[in-house]
Amino acid sequence: MSATPTPNVYFVGAGPGDPELLTLKAQRLIREADLIIYAGSLVPVAMLEEAGPECRIVDSSGLTLDQTHELIRDAARSGHRVVRLHTGDPGLYGAVREQARLLDAEGISHAVVPGVTAAMAAAAAANVSFTIPKICQSLILTRLDGRTRVPELEQLRRLAVHQAALAVYLCGPSHQKLARELLDGGYPPDTTIIAAHRVGWPEEDIQRLTLDKLAKTGAKPLWERQTIFLVLPSQELATSSRLYAPEFEHGFRKNEKNQTLQ
The missing domain is CATH 3.40.1010.10 (Tetrapyrrole methylase, N-terminal domain)
Known part of the structure; x- marks a missing residue:
C-alpha cells in the first residue's frame, strides 16, 4: 500500500x-x-x-x-x-x-x-454554558434564511420545539425576525440571548439581553451580518452537575457510602 x-x-x-x-x-x-x-x-x-x-x-x-x-x-x-x-x-x-x-x-x-468557531468563542467571552444539567443538553448550530435558503424543517420556528440551546449565525441585521421566529416557536420571552459581534477582535461587542427585548431592539450599528446570537433557555436556573457530587460514583471514585464500607 x-x-x-x-x-x-x-x-x-x-x-x-x-x-x-x-x-x-x-x-x-x-x-x-x-x-x-x-x-x-x-x-x-x-x-x-x-x-x-x-x-x-x-x-x-x-x-x-x-x-x-x-x-x-x-x-x-x-x-x-x-x-x-x-x-x-x-x-x-x-x-x-x-x-x-x-x-x-x-x-x-x-x-x-479545525479552528475555534464563533459559537464557542462567544460563549466563553460571555461566560455562559450552552448546557444545563437536567434542563438543556443539546446545542443546535443554525442560521436564518438569507441569500442561501434554509430548509423548511430547519426553520427556527420548527427547531424551537426542541427548546435546545441555539447558536444562530449570519443574521445580525435580521435580529428582529430571529426573535419573532423564536417567540412564535415557543421560546419564553425571558430566554437569555447573547449577541456577540467580532469576538476576539479589538472592537469585540458582547451584549446580554432577553428574547422579548431583542424583538423590540432597533438596528445596532455593530450588529453586522457576522453577529452571532446565542439562545440559552433557563440560563438563570441554579443547577449543578452531578459529576462531582459526593454520592456520585464512577470509574475513578467511589461514593461516600461505599468508601465508608471499605
Whole structure:
C-alpha cells in the first residue's frame, strides 16, 4: 500500500479573530507557508504576523472561486505550501467543499485544520454554558434564511420545539425576525440571548439581553451580518452537575457510602 502523500494545501481555521486562539498546528502552517490566501473582510491581518518574509499573501475577498483555485493550483504544482485561511472553523458555513472538489479533480492533495468557531468563542467571552444539567443538553448550530435558503424543517420556528440551546449565525441585521421566529416557536420571552459581534477582535461587542427585548431592539450599528446570537433557555436556573457530587460514583471514585464500607 502506497503512503498517503503529504498535502501541499491546507484549509486552516483562523478562529473568531483572536490570534492567540489559533491552534498550534495553524500557527506552524502559517509560518511554513509559501502562499497564504485569506478573506480580508473576515480574517484580521494580525493572523498573518507569523508568516515568513518570503510568503506571498493574497486577500481573496475580491476573487472568484476559479481565480482562487488557480492561485492554489499553480502554487501547489510548483511544490509550494499553501494555506487557505478561513474564519472560524472550515467545516461550518465555509466554502471548503467546492474548493476541495476542484483540487480533487486535479489530483492535488489537501487537508483541513479545525479552528475555534464563533459559537464557542462567544460563549466563553460571555461566560455562559450552552448546557444545563437536567434542563438543556443539546446545542443546535443554525442560521436564518438569507441569500442561501434554509430548509423548511430547519426553520427556527420548527427547531424551537426542541427548546435546545441555539447558536444562530449570519443574521445580525435580521435580529428582529430571529426573535419573532423564536417567540412564535415557543421560546419564553425571558430566554437569555447573547449577541456577540467580532469576538476576539479589538472592537469585540458582547451584549446580554432577553428574547422579548431583542424583538423590540432597533438596528445596532455593530450588529453586522457576522453577529452571532446565542439562545440559552433557563440560563438563570441554579443547577449543578452531578459529576462531582459526593454520592456520585464512577470509574475513578467511589461514593461516600461505599468508601465508608471499605
